Amino acid sequence: MTVDPTGKGIARPVVRIAEGGVAVGVALIILSLAIVQGFQRDVRELVVGFGAHLRVVAADQGRTQGTDRVAWSDVDTAALKMVPGVRHVQAFAQRPAIIETTEEVEGVIVKGLGPDADLDFLKRSLRMGRLPAFDAADAAMEILVSAIHARELGLVPDRKVRLLLADARGEIRPRVFTVTGVYETGLQEFDAEFVFCGLHHLQALSGWGIAARMLVSDRMVDDGPAVRCAEVTATGGSDRLRYEWTGVDWKGKGPHPLTGLGEAMVVVSDGGGTVPDTAWVVWDDGLSEAPEVRTAGGSSGHYVGGFEMRVEDYASLWTIADSVFFAVPYDLDVRSVVDDHPEMFQWLAMLDLNVELIIGLMVLIAILNMASALLLLMLERTRSIGLLKALGMADRPLMGVFVRLAVRILLRGLAWGNALGFGLALFQQSTGLVKLDAASYYLSEVPIALDLSRIALVECGILAVCALAMFVPARYISRLDPVESLRFD
DSSP: OOOOTTOSTTHHHHHHHHHHHHHHHHHHHHHHHHHHHHHHHHHHHHHHHTSOSEEEEETTTTTSTTTTOEEGGGOOHHHHHTSTTEEEEEEEEEEEEEEEOSSOEEEEEEEEEOTTOOOHHHHHHEEEEOOOOTTOTTOOOEEEEEHHHHHHHTOOTTOEEEEEEEOTTSOEEEEEEEEEEEEOOSOHHHHTTEEEEEHHHHHHHTTOSEEEEEEEEEEEOTTSOEEEEEEEEEEEOSSOOEEEEESSOOOSSOOEEOOSEEEEEEEEEOTTOOOOEEEEEEEETTTTSOOEEEEOOOSGGGEESEEEEEESOGGGHHHHHHHHHTTSOTTEEEEEHHHHOHHHHHHHHHHHHHHHHHHHHHHHHHHHHHHHHHHHHHHHTHHHHHHHHHTTOOHHHHHHHHHHHHHHHHHHHHHHHHHHHHHHHHHHHHHOOSBOOHHHHSSSBOOOOOOHHHHHHHHHHHHHHHHHHTHHHHGGGGGOOHHHHHHOO
């Protein structure tokens, strides 16, 4: 039987409406998938930008003194870079602090980055000034603040601020930093917390290592005349400090008299396995010439807060995390960005439920539209159906004819829907015409991420479900009596 799929009479506009309904529904599904996936991708990248996909940190971080540090020698960064899926590895440090001006104070988290840091995220977010010198160990004390800090504290590039940092012992170490730039990401919860500086500054201020200094001054010894003496002062370490002298018969930190000619070296260590530090003094009779004093510069540079890793594919995050876990020592832990920010990622995951509801509603509307159009087509063809049944044609082949007609209408609706949905998505992706309030949505414009495989899978599912659903109205044919159908007008 040859039947015009658009019908005739009243069925024609109904069929057009059904095609239009399918087209609009498919376009909405495409846009919903693209926007939600784009939103999840962009917000996830913002969160990852402040940290990384994976972090290697101390397993008992923060529970006892000295456990917020990781020794460079404990982690083979070359092995981490060789883990399949890992794109970048960088060292970092992170400390709580108070940023202070003459007018205001604000609690912040200071994050230190080194010369191996991936700075693309901060470069994209920079709104004023420049980035600090992350790659120079002898650079001035510079800091990058957020637009929120700039507004609340009146900060601009080149302004001095006082930073009060807590070291590993909980002691406050005030330092003066120079603001070099202002960044803004739109993720206000994070912008309000993070400021950035060079990793070497946090290494020195965190008290993770031992810093020994040799002081030379004139002192009285045993109530006698003043003589030049050397004394060692040391900070850091996780236990009571020990002083081991070489070249002299001295004990403890001093002061020790510098008499005659001599040279002495002291190694300062603790009982907690901290990398020791060394200081030297060379003197000539202790009075005529100033002694030569040298230090190793402290052992804080041997420690970092941990290592951050960024991966190629977020979908493989858990597989990569397992591989990294077996590539690091047992006393280190591997944490994912989801572990660190579970609320944020639970919220992003809930957005998928919205898309599923939209898809379900659009499929239901498409089924109702197609069922209405199919019933009208069968009503208009009642006499033809009765004639064919009278000639001996079975119900099932007749039902198949109308189901195929419904599928043709569905395919036309899918074609128009794809053209409309992809056209609008690509237009928004290229122009960013539709804007968002970044304070509410974290992003300044509607994001688009087109996952063609997922869209194709959803459309195939829609086609299959709607086609199967068309067998229900097609059963109307089995209720038709051939004699009554031939009389139908």
